[in-house]
Amino acid sequence: MNNIDFKNSILLAPMEGITDFPFRIMCKKFGADVVYTEFVNVEGLVRNNQKTHNKMFFTDEERPFGIQIYGGNKCSMENAAKIVEKLNPDLIDINCGCWVKNVVGNGSGAGLLKDLIKMEAIISSTVKSVKIPVTVKTRLGWDENSINILEVAKLVENAGAKALTIHCRTRSQGHNGDADYSFISKVKESVKIPIIVNGNIFSQEKAIEVFKTTNCDGVMIARGAIGNPWIFRSIKNYFATKTFLPPPSLKEKIDIMLNHLQLEIEYKGEKRGVIEFRKYYNGYLKNFSNIAQVRAKLMLYISANEIFECIENYFNNTILLEVENLSPLSKLS
Ligand SMILES: Cc1cc2nc3c(=O)[nH]c(=O)nc-3n(C[C@H](O)[C@H](O)[C@H](O)COP(=O)(O)O)c2cc1C
Numbered sequence: 001m002n003n004i005d006f007k008n009s010i011l012l013a014p015m016e017g018i019t020d021f022p023f024r025i026m027c028k029k030f031g032a033d034v035v036y037t038e039f040v041n042v043e044g045l046v047r048n049n050q051k052t053h054n055k056m057f058f059t060d061e062e063r064p065f066g067i068q069i070y071g072g073n074k075c076s077m078e079n080a081a082k083i084v085e086k087l088n089p090d091l092i093d094i095n096c097g098c099w100v101k102n103v104v105g106n107g108s109g110a111g112l113l114k115d116l117i118k119m120e121a122i123i124s125s126t127v128k129s130v131k132i133p134v135t136v137k138t139r140l141g142w143d144e145n146s147i148n149i150l151e152v153a154k155l156v157e158n159a160g161a162k163a164l165t166i167h168c169r170t171r172s173q174g175h176n177g178d179a180d181y182s183f184i185s186k187v188k189e190s191v192k193i194p195i196i197v198n199g200n201i202f203s204q205e206k207a208i209e210v211f212k213t214t215n216c217d218g219v220m221i222a223r224g225a226i227g228n229p230w231i232f233r234s235i236k237n238y239f240a241t242k243t244f245l246p247p248p249s250l251k252e253k254i255d256i257m258l259n260h261l262q263l264e265i266e267y268k269g270e271k272r273g274v275i276e277f278r279k280y281y282n283g284y285l286k287n288f289s290n291i292a293q294v295r296a297k298l299m300l301y302i303s304a305n306e307i308f309e310c311i312e313n314y315f316n317n318t319i320l321l322e323v324e325n326l327s328p329l330s331k332l333s
Pocket residue numbers: 013014015016017018037038039068095097098137167175198199200201202220221222223224
């Protein structure tokens with residue numbers, strides 16, 4: 001497809017409330033090949049809703065960059081796609097996988113898995129309305145009794161989409177339970193467009209296993225990148241060296257976290273940036289010892305200085321002792 005090569009690609013998944021500009025930049029720095037906006041409601045776009053438009057802000061350093069849209073009305077999809085195209089992203093992705101009730105109830109997202117005629121109409125009319133590539137993200141099927149991914153993959157290809165991402169769960173699973181990758185090799189045999197696998201990839205080891213067992217073109221990481229943006233670097237490193245990287249040191253993790261916070265503040269202003277950053281602490285500070293109280297404090301701060309001070313104290317009091325493998329008393333003596 002145009003200038004995006006999906007072979008052996010590692011993509012950051014679109015995630016509502018998560019994949020904003022600062023987070024995408026962090027993932028890009030660590031090697032994400034393609035990054036996407038959170039999903040964008042086409043009705044908000046055609047009604048010129050400012051909040052909806054704000055979700056599409058991006059910079060050239062994020063390229064190749066995708067804007068994901070969702071909707072259940074063919075005309076709105078066409079009009080929204082034309083609006084999106086004017087912003088000049090590298091691709092438009094259509095969400096055919098969101099499981100949330102009010103999205104599905106509108107006949108969009110995973111709701112389209114129950115109405116393939118409508119899915120076909122929506123994809124092909126979106127494809128025809130723009131010149132940039134259109135891709136699709138979907139699930140295995142509605143539930144375990146109605147898995148239709150083979151049929152859907154052919155439909156997506158025939159409708160003119162240039163790649164397909166498969167979240168290897170059903171709609172009824174939501175984000176829970178194991179992902180089932182067993183359908184992917186059959187899908188690969190039956191279509192020519194690149195196939196990207198998503199679901200339950202939380203480590204470099206898992207990503208490599210998925211590449212090896214499914215014959216997919218790319219993998220897409222979602223929750224596995226939250227507070228863990230170096231996952232892209234680790235997978236890339238494996239391609240280059242055939243070895244797995246150890247996790248970053250605690251000091252490096254903290255530096256990355258504070259770097260991310262800084263970006264968040266630059267982009268959103270101090271108060272909003274600090275508050276909206278709270279959702280990332282769990283990920284970044286996972287497996288740190290004696291962290292519960294520190295995390296509880298971080299969740300209350302509204303100024304950046306308080307956060308930097310708190311982290312510095314924690315680092316000086318706890319981590320250095322661990323790194324040096326000293327007890328507090330032996331450090332004093
Ligand atoms: C908080 C959150 C928001 C999400 N928002 C979107 C979205 O806007 N568009 C989309 O296609 N999928 C969205 N998803 C689904 C993810 O892209 C991905 O398909 C799903 O989390 C499975 O991958 P994982 O098991 O690696 O997390 C979201 C998931 C989460 C956890």
